[in-house]
Amino acid sequence: MRDVMIAGISQLPVGEHWDLSLRDMASRAIEAALLDAGGALRPQAIYIGNFLGSVLSHQANLGALVTDYAALSGIEATTVEAAGASGGGALRAAYLAVASGWVDTVLVLGVEKYTDAIGSVQEYAASQALDYDYESTAGMTATAQSALLMQRYLHQYGAPPDALAPFALIAHENAARNPNAMFRRAIRPAAYTSAEPVADPLTIYDIAPYADGAACLVLTAADTAPASLPHPPVLVRGSSVASDRLALHDRDDPLAFDAARLSVERACSQAGILPGDVDLFELSDAFSIYAALTLEAAGLAPRGESWKMAAGGAFNLNGELPILTMGGLKGRGNPLGATGVYQVVEAVLHLRGQAGENQIPNARLALVQSLGGPASTAVTHVLERR
């Protein structure tokens, strides 16, 4: 297994791209990433993270679609699906292809066209990350499920109703200075506490908005990379996927997020680091309760106490472990199957020193985790600036 570096990155602003189709978004992101890598690297394969193309755009077989419109027909092209962790899964597959010595340069594309459908079709689509036969058929959605998780959390740990507010505040605060974020404004604590419940106790500030997006990475082998790459190379030091029981009611401890824990352990073990060693952690705050449970599963906060640490500033940009540094899913927006690639792009910006006003000084090590469902699938990567 040889070293793999991220040589190019790109992202489209997250939002409602009524004027762009799936293929438009994909080819723009690919072109921009190849350009960012200097324009000389030629990809031999592409791994596509997508969750809902089939349900919302009536389009599967994205490998052929995307290579066609990016003028890359002929190269290896497949889609990796793991619900909201699809983008992370695509990076995982691409990493193995290069690390194995099979190919030198590959693309990782995360793309999701969420606004091709409306209302109940969208909610139905996103709920396919859950167990359809035993959860969705009973009316469960990802939002309703997160409300149950949050209720259980507040009850079990005797936390106040606004315990999770800091996660929303951090996300919006950081998104305000991210030009690619969907919601570029900070919110006040009073906004959080006075919001009406969507699914009690969840309010709109606990729910990341589903949106359109496309982001792309150029991966290349360190031992064959040209000496003249335009940006400081970022190495993929750890890579892992873990699964948990799909239906929440089948888990011994629904607040444990076992796959999130396992996946962090494996990726950090490969990288030879501890989770606390990193300079930033891009985690999945598809719902604010996911952020709390992820930090606790990763051992970065005692169980039931991540919200206290968040309130104390531990996870702010100038705290001991910055999270959601460019706005997270809540502030930047959550383009589902593309989200995992956005998270990596944002971490790379920090490691390169290109994160603008949000830059974490001298960031060298980053942890990035995507979740499919409530950590039913978890994909984690450790990135390091060389």
Add this chain to the structure above:
Amino acid sequence: MRDVMIAGISQLPVGEHWDLSLRDMASRAIEAALLDAGGALRPQAIYIGNFLGSVLSHQANLGALVTDYAALSGIEATTVEAAGASGGGALRAAYLAVASGWVDTVLVLGVEKYTDAIGSVQEYAASQALDYDYESTAGMTATAQSALLMQRYLHQYGAPPDALAPFALIAHENAARNPNAMFRRAIRPAAYTSAEPVADPLTIYDIAPYADGAACLVLTAADTAPASLPHPPVLVRGSSVASDRLALHDRDDPLAFDAARLSVERACSQAGILPGDVDLFELSDAFSIYAALTLEAAGLAPRGESWKMAAGGAFNLNGELPILTMGGLKGRGNPLGATGVYQVVEAVLHLRGQAGENQIPNARLALVQSLGGPASTAVTHVLERR
């Protein structure tokens, strides 16, 4: 890159499994494959080939679903999608994971539950392999598209209307002796020529039936495999994926099947063989015209003449290059995203000497190819009995 062997195989009979859900079919196939491998190998990851779970069973995130019901929660689990080539794509991903040295033992599962929907929903679903914006919205389906291809073929090469009959006859002849096939009966030439057109000139005998199915492989590294495996090991000697332009009207030569050609060239080059060296070729006859175009793309027949060779017996079980040895997609049935794994299982049966009445004597080398759409995506593997 180290040697990878197929140590276990399983398949459910292809058909209409009204009594089995996606999860039932998946867990039965997994259990049977692990048992076939001797029961001692423990998988560290699973790669799932599935095309329509999201549209037809309202279920994505199959990694978590399948590991849950197979009591494998925790291991790495993702879905690979490439329309009808999804099963081949899953094997490709699994192969790289083991060949790279990352893990020693993994599962490849192909699963499709096609009968969870009816009529137009099914045709709509399967058409997602095409270009939705430019083909499907104009009413194009995979069947209609194949009719155009066949019409062009017959016209361009001046072939008679029943030119492609031998491919249907071979498939049904071989399926008659496959206990897992959907249509276990041979057909007469007169049945082919007297059939009413479904989409002129295509009749029902040119169209493989979409169906339910699940099949599974246990892959393990040759250098760490136990000495006591119950079956003769079969090595994966070549593995490749290639893409072509998605919409048929965008291709310079619609009869060229460039991705099928490229993918065969790459897999054979890795294995150090020529396509003609193999003892059998499991190709995709989702439509009879695909079989003809695949043989010609692979260089196994001159362009426009594969049907003549077929009529002469070249591709029969006792011919120079047997194809569709257990019934192909036409006779065994076409469980879409699972088909690629069925094709490999059937090739392994021959290489092990377990193909029953259809056994090709001393079969040592096999070529297996899956197609997504009209060779928009092509996945090819070379297998060898050690």
